[in-house]
Amino acid sequence: MIAGIGNAYSDEILHAARISPFATAKSLDRGTVQVLYDAIHSVLGTALAGAEGKPPSELKDVKRSHLRVHARTGEACPVCGDTVREVSFADTSLQYCPTCQTKGKILADRRTSKFLK
Numbered sequence: 001m002i003a004g005i006g007n008a009y010s011d012e013i014l015h016a017a018r019i020s021p022f023a024t025a026k027s028l029d030r031g032t033v034q035v036l037y038d039a040i041h042s043v044l045g046t047a048l049a050g051a052e053g054k055p056p057s058e059l060k061d062v063k064r065s066h067l068r069v070h071a072r073t074g075e076a077c078p079v080c081g082d083t084v085r086e087v088s089f090a091d092t093s094l095q096y097c098p099t100c101q102t103k104g105k106i107l108a109d110r111r112t113s114k115f116l117k
């Protein structure tokens, strides 16, 4: 049972599922929902397995070692080699890989773009 999914793992789960961070729940077809569900299990399962038995002082490094896009803006995506990007949304920022998640599209910052319309 999980209480919720925070910023880091939501970035990681969406990357694993190859879903845009701006995709809305109602836009997902059944097949994509299943892919997302499976990604939640695999990403959180890997994180839990990696943390098991580790002292609290090592947990942050263990967590970071598993992150593929979160907090890795400007680094190479470990799956495809594209540059991990960051985009602002509401009061937070998201990291994603354009090639893996948005068909190469660079997402517009949702904080500023509403003022540009």
Ligand SMILES: [Zn+2]
Binding pocket: 077, 078, 079, 080, 081, 082, 097, 098, 099, 100, 101
């Ligand atoms: Zn990628």
